[in-house]
Amino acid sequence: MVPPHDIVVLILNLRYLARQGYFKTALTTQYETDPKYKGFNEYILSRSPSGRWGDPQDLRGAIIFLASKASDFVSGTSIVVDGGMIAK
Numbered sequence: 001m002v003p004p005h006d007i008v009v010l011i012l013n014l015r016y017l018a019r020q021g022y023f024k025t026a027l028t029t030q031y032e033t034d035p036k037y038k039g040f041n042e043y044i045l046s047r048s049p050s051g052r053w054g055d056p057q058d059l060r061g062a063i064i065f066l067a068s069k070a071s072d073f074v075s076g077t078s079i080v081v082d083g084g085m086i087a088k
Helices: 014-020 029-033 035-047 056-067
Strands: none
Touching: 029 035
16 A cells, blocks of 8 residues: 555665675675785684675565565564674
8 A cells, every 4th residue: 555645655774784684786896805804704704604794695585575566564674684794
């Protein structure tokens, strides 16, 4: 059901994701490849049950879900896409 005035607001909270999950981007490449950040990279790999950095494409499912009719009754919650880091 569409709210009055046909306005629907859906949010994928990237700030939350950025704190808990780590995704490969142009800004994070150095943390994976620079020996200076080896300890940080090992922390991410050991902390994530999936054993890897997130790929931006890992967000596709959540985005497609929020854009689809399947999310019509979803409200007031966060969808966490973090490779299991928040659960560990």
